[in-house]
Amino acid sequence: MQQKTVKAVVAHGAHDVRLESHTLSWEADRVLVKVERGGICGSDIHYFQHGKAGMSVLKSPMVLGHEFVGIIKQAPENSGLRGGQRVAINPSQPCQQCDICRSGRQNLCRTMRFMGSAQFFPHVNGGFAQYVAVSPAQCVPYTQEAEPRVIAFAEPLAVCIHAVKQAGDLTGKRVLVSGAGPIGCLVIASALASGASEVVATDISPRCRALAVEMGATQAQDPRDEATTTDWTADGGQFDVCFEASGAPSAIAAMVAFTRPGGIIVQLGMGAAEVNFPIGPLLVKEVQLRGSFRFIGEFDTAVKWLETGKINPLPLLSAERDMADAVAALALAADKEKAAKVQLVF
Known part of the structure; x- marks a missing residue:
């Protein structure tokens, strides 16, 4: 010793x-x-x-x-x-x-x-x-x-790469990321690096929305903007995959409406112990809700992506x-x- x-x-x-x-x-x-x-x-x-x-x-x-x-x-x-x-x-x-x-x-x-x-x-x-x-x-x-x-x-990026893997193949998919803190922003970059065709971000903070765009988001919106969010519910939902990274109860509940029928929600934001969740719409749209926690081999992947400049x-x-x-x-x-x-x- x-x-x-x-x-x-x-x-x-x-x-x-x-x-x-x-x-x-x-x-x-x-x-x-x-x-x-x-x-x-x-x-x-x-x-x-x-x-x-x-x-x-x-x-x-x-x-x-x-x-x-x-x-x-x-x-x-x-x-x-x-x-x-x-x-x-x-x-x-x-x-x-x-x-x-x-x-x-x-x-x-x-x-x-x-x-x-x-x-x-x-x-x-x-x-x-x-x-x-x-x-x-x-x-x-x-x-x-x-x-x-x-x-x-590397560690927070590994969390995000694992979340992206939980969503499956993102090639050509339209993606929403709720919450544009460091994790949300790294999810944006990871989703784009994994083939997503478009990534839209939401956050109540103007500063975080600006960072989301800098990290590659096509657009970043205030989730309290009802005109925008109503458009996202058209035709049963506009996004193939939604990543919820804020942990805010209102954001968690809103993801079902924004996800297209047959789409996927990945929950990686923590904080809310209980949520009033719209289980009925989740069922009738056959939306899959998947949890994402920490990482496995994605840590090594994160180091490689960072050292090669795949993500900045x-x-x-x-x-x-x-x-x-x-x-x-x-x-x-x-x-x-x-x-x-x-x-x-x-």
């Missing part, structure tokens, strides 16, 4: 996030990675604001962060990894033993240990630290020519802040009128 004292961004509870010393311990079979930078996600913001993210409640201090990249400082022999390699870190740690994992759906593992998550106790520390220790399987090397600030989008996420990068300014960075990331994605630099 080796140990190292590092600085880390640690959540203690609601409105109590501190930059403090943290003891990192690791076994010989782990990879020691010097973290370069990481993106602040919605779950990090929830831990910062509320001391919980959904049903995952902080019971002890936890290092935040699950969207991060770094440089290998030490790797086990025969791991195929070497010191000096730049890597994206896959924060997923499925058990690989249960029936779900063995079926190839590791994202649904019932005992998934996900970095920066308080779902289980002891909590799983995240990557907002000077150094982390991870398994070789979590390390995805990328070309030295790619920018770390680009590759740091940089319009979403609103600010970069030093780890010493983590609390201010979290507050900025929480203000959706000012920021889409904020990255911490370590």
Whole structure:
């Protein structure tokens, strides 16, 4: 067992996030990675604001962060990894033993240990630290020519590529994306990269609508514009596939009306515990409602798409802040009128 004292961004509870010393311990079979930078996600913001993210409640201090990249400082022999390699870190740690994992759906593992998550106790520390220790399987090397600030989008992009896969073949399809935050915008780019002929976005924020267009949306509309949304219900619905990325109850309920008969809705926005849902129209139109949660092999795909420039996420990068300014960075990331994605630099 080796140990190292590092600085880390640690959540203690609601409105109590501190930059403090943290003891990192690791076994010989782990990879020691010097973290370069990481993106602040919605779950990090929830831990910062509320001391919980959904049903995952902080019971002890936890290092935040699950969207991060770094440089290998030490790797086990025969791991195929070497010191000096730049890597994206896959924060997923499925058990690989249960029936779900063995079926190839590791994202649904019932005992998934996900970095920066308080779902289980002891909590799983995240990557907002000077150094982390991870398994070789979590390390995805990328070309030295790619920018770390680009590759740091691998985790949210993987979520979006998985959602697009849930929808099936998008070639020539007309697509609607509800919610144009970072996830919605990356869904837009992923859908277009997967062959969609048109992608329309909705968001109540003018700033988010502008970002959606910058990320490739054909148009971006305010969902409160009844004239536009009424047109989308013509002939039983105008969109082949709808991705709901906002989690807002009103948006979730509206998707059925916008989806053509026989079409598909992919739900990846979280937040609403209960929704008054139009189940009757869903049935008579034979619309398929599909959930989408995290990712599997799409993490490697995301790294490849980013390093080759298939998707450019940089319009979403609103600010970069030093780890010493983590609390201010979290507050900025929480203000959706000012920021889409904020990255911490370590």
